[in-house]
Amino acid sequence: MAAIELQDVRKVYAGNVEAVKGVSLSIPDGAFAVLVGPSGCGKSTLLRMVAGLEAITSGTVSIGGRVVNDLEPAERDIAMVFQNYALYPHMTVRRNLEYGLRNRRTPAEEIARRVDEAARILDIAGLLDRRPGQLSGGQRQRVAMGRAIVREPAAFLFDEPLSNLDAKLRVAMRAEIRRLQRRLRTTSLYVTHDQLEAMTLADVLVVLNAGRIEQSGTPMELYERPASLFVATFIGSPAMNVIPHGAAVAAGLVPQGAPEATLGIRPEHMRLVEGLAASGDEAVVDLEVSGVEVVGAESYVTGRLGSSAVEISVRVPGHSRLEPGTPMRAAGGRAAFLRFDPQSGARISAVSGA
Numbered sequence: 001m002a003a004i005e006l007q008d009v010r011k012v013y014a015g016n017v018e019a020v021k022g023v024s025l026s027i028p029d030g031a032f033a034v035l036v037g038p039s040g041c042g043k044s045t046l047l048r049m050v051a052g053l054e055a056i057t058s059g060t061v062s063i064g065g066r067v068v069n070d071l072e073p074a075e076r077d078i079a080m081v082f083q084n085y086a087l088y089p090h091m092t093v094r095r096n097l098e099y100g101l102r103n104r105r106t107p108a109e110e111i112a113r114r115v116d117e118a119a120r121i122l123d124i125a126g127l128l129d130r131r132p133g134q135l136s137g138g139q140r141q142r143v144a145m146g147r148a149i150v151r152e153p154a155a156f157l158f159d160e161p162l163s164n165l166d167a168k169l170r171v172a173m174r175a176e177i178r179r180l181q182r183r184l185r186t187t188s189l190y191v192t193h194d195q196l197e198a199m200t201l202a203d204v205l206v207v208l209n210a211g212r213i214e215q216s217g218t219p220m221e222l223y224e225r226p227a228s229l230f231v232a233t234f235i236g237s238p239a240m241n242v243i244p245h246g247a248a249v250a251a252g253l254v255p256q257g258a259p260e261a262t263l264g265i266r267p268e269h270m271r272l273v274e275g276l277a278a279s280g281d282e283a284v285v286d287l288e289v290s291g292v293e294v295v296g297a298e299s300y301v302t303g304r305l306g307s308s309a310v311e312i313s314v315r316v317p318g319h320s321r322l323e324p325g326t327p328m329r330a331a332g333g334r335a336a337f338l339r340f341d342p343q344s345g346a347r348i349s350a351v352s353g354a
């Protein structure tokens with residue numbers, strides 16, 4: 001096992017595309033780190049530099065205390081799991097699992113031991129004589145995991161491994177990967193653009209934006225104490241409500257002349273109130289219902305704030321039957337509103353309890 005350390009890592013592609021702009025990150029031995037961010041933010045580039053599939057323009061990458069910048073992928077003691085599985089179609093599952101070990105001239109009994117162990121852990125022992133074409137998507141993904149496990153590497157690198165699976169299978173495989181990693185305690189770096197996947201898998205969640213780390217920490221730290229408006233709106237679904245300064249003043253949420261700030265509040269920190277039923281430490285806004293999304297045990301009611309284009313989403317229990325166009329009043333505890341610098345996006349207010 002091994003810690004992964006990145007120090008001021010940069011990547012400039014031909015044509016002067018600066019994909020990664022100085023990333024420093026420390027992933028402790030045995031931790032599960034997830035890189036998340038919008039398309040094009042540099043996630044895959046960063047992962048590929050750790051894997052050795054992409055040259056590092058500057059900075060250092062070390063795995064287990066050893067700088068690996070100039071090592072070939074095969075010399076880095078890592079195993080990668082890709083979204084397209086990268087299985088050999090003409091080989092049986094057993095052969096696919098054995099392949100890397102055979103290339104390394106691992107003794108036959110050792111290969112058999114590791115393959116049987118991985119097949120047992122992943123519950124694919126009954127599939128060893130099939131070819132990848134005879135497997136379901138989930139089974140193929142398990143074989144791809146198996147191929148990584150048998151290597152017994154210092155680290156696992158995952159590049160959007162679940163994005164080809166349907167929603168239900170993705171959730172099941174996500175839980176399986178987490179269980180497996182907890183059991184094996186192999187340091188892992190996982191790339192996804194799915195913030196929910198990132199939240200549920202990560203010990204260390206790293207939000208990347210335009211080639212830089214916006215924030216890293218535990219999922220709940222990022223959720224409760226986002227460093228920026230970018231993190232606040234990227235983490236959490238539905239997204240945090242954002243109210244620009246002008247709209248907040250017009251709605252009476254902040255007094256005229258108050259220092260400029262963009263407000264943010266999560267849908268679950270708001271509630272619908274009748275008349276003046278809000279308590280003294282709550283702020284109240286009047287909205288016009290613009291949409292209702294029923295997600296089963298609860299609903300998200302969205303309303304337009306005055307004549308502005310600002311929409312605010314409020315979580316309500318059960319099946320809301322509010323009709324679009326109806327007026328509604330929502331209240332949120334004043335302490336639940338976060339304030340962000342309108343220019344830089346940095347959070348400027350303290351978070352209660354933080």
Ligand SMILES: Nc1ncnc2c1ncn2[C@@H]1O[C@H](COP(=O)(O)OP(=O)(O)OP(=O)(O)O)[C@@H](O)[C@H]1O
Pocket residue numbers: 013014015017018019037038039040041042043044045046193
């Ligand atoms: N080989 C390349 N040559 C030039 N530019 C590249 C190359 N590969 C990626 N880029 C650019 O580098 C930036 C980061 O790309 P990267 O693939 O790392 O993003 P990503 O966060 O993984 O995106 P996605 O979620 O869409 O896969 C993008 O602007 C992309 O266009």
